[in-house]
Amino acid sequence: ISCSVSPQGLPTGHGMIKRLKTWVWPKCSGFTSWPATQRREKLHILEGSWENGVCHGLQTFTYCNGVMFKAVFEDGIAQGLTVGFFKEKVIWAGKYVDGCLVGNFCAIEPDGGGLLTGDILDGEMTGPDLTFLYPDLETGLRGSWQGGVMVAARQVVVNCVWVEEDQVRVSCSAGFGPEFAFAPSEVDNFGASDPMMKDPYESKYIAVEESTMEGGGQGVYAKVDLPKNRIAAIFNGYKVSIYAGISPAEGIEEEEKIYERLSYNIHMPEDEDFFIDLPPAMADLSVYCASLGHKVNHSFIPNCRFGTMYHPRWGRVRTVETMEEVEEDQELLVDYGYDLLRCPEWYRELWTRELGGGGKNYWDYKKNTKK
Secondary structure, three states, X not given: OOOXXXXXXXXXXXXXXXXXXXXXXXXXXXXXXXXXXXXXXXXXXXXXXXXXXXXXXXXXXXXXXXEEEEEEEEOOEXXXXXXXXXXXXXXXXXXXXXXXXXXXXXXXXXXXXXXXXXXXXXXXXXXXXXXXXXXXXXXXXXXXXXXXXXXXXXXXXXXXXXXXXXXXXXXXXXXXXXXXXXXXXXXXXXXXXXXXXXXXXHHHHEEEXXXXXXXXXXEEEEOOOEOOOOEEEEEOOEEEEOOOOOXXXXXXXXXXXXXXXXXXXXXXXXXXXXXXXXXXXXXXXXOOOOOOHHXXXXXXXOOEEEEEEEEOOOEEEEEEEEOOOEXXXXXXXXXXXXXXXXXXXXXXXXXXXXXXXXXOOHHXXXXXXXX
16 A cells, blocks of 8 residues: 555545556457456555545556556545557446446457447446447447447448547447347357358458459459558358467478468467467358458568457457558558568568568568568
8 A cells, every 4th residue: 555544544545556466467458348347356555545445536446457447536436538558558438427437438359449338228238229339430230239249230331420428329220130149150160150241341442353463363453442441351260279289280291381371371369368260161151251361461562450349249359450551452461570581482582572572671671661
């Protein structure tokens, strides 16, 4: 305790209370709330003001997963707007009246910026009429959710988003099209998710066509002009635990065939415990077309980069995000990030054709792409 203590041994004045033998290991994916964080995570630090152990004024609660909530207390009871943060990003906002969470909440997933909002039911992100907004804030999924997890929702067109009395409000169309539910992939299958049911966000912005790149096969093209830093494609696949001891290329000896088997294999951020694997046989659009990120071609002169998002249907997955403005009918290209010393032959040939033949040094290129 780094504050004054009353004769009764209780904190008084402004200061900090830190829980011993706790550490912060930052990880937050999906939608969370203050009640959910209180149930699941240990409190690491409480900073604020007290009068004989009773909270008064602004209090900051920091949990061991790196999530922080700021709330105002009156006589030990939360009142008014409460906001949650993760790595300096707002991830949740709710309103307290006499210690009870009431009205409308807003949760934002920190990876991709998707937003979940609606009326609170018993203090939880649960209800029959919650709305998920994709990062464009124009495309949505509206329906039933349980604890921040999609149970059954249909596509909507978002007409307007505004803030009223510290609460997010959304006006949208009636639901249409097929019904979506949270159904993440498993280690060797797509789970309960229909592999042919296309994502409504992707369908709006991209399409697969024959690539103009030499040997590129199929590629992904913008259907409309895409602004910089826009999620354009989603990379879903089988989710394989890094602790399972599974190697998708096990038993394959020829180097080029190993690269071929792993051509749709992509790692997740280092705080995650799985990687995404899509066997080449599953990459054909006649077999799987629910998401299209695996069809984006490589280039050493990319206009996109890999990102991450929490998708309400598949959970945490990879994305392809624009690095610059991409015009309608322009192909999306991303740097796969292979090591030039251990890579498929086509990768080395493309390096020579795009940059290396002009005298560009590969290691200088790699240093610049990491900045």
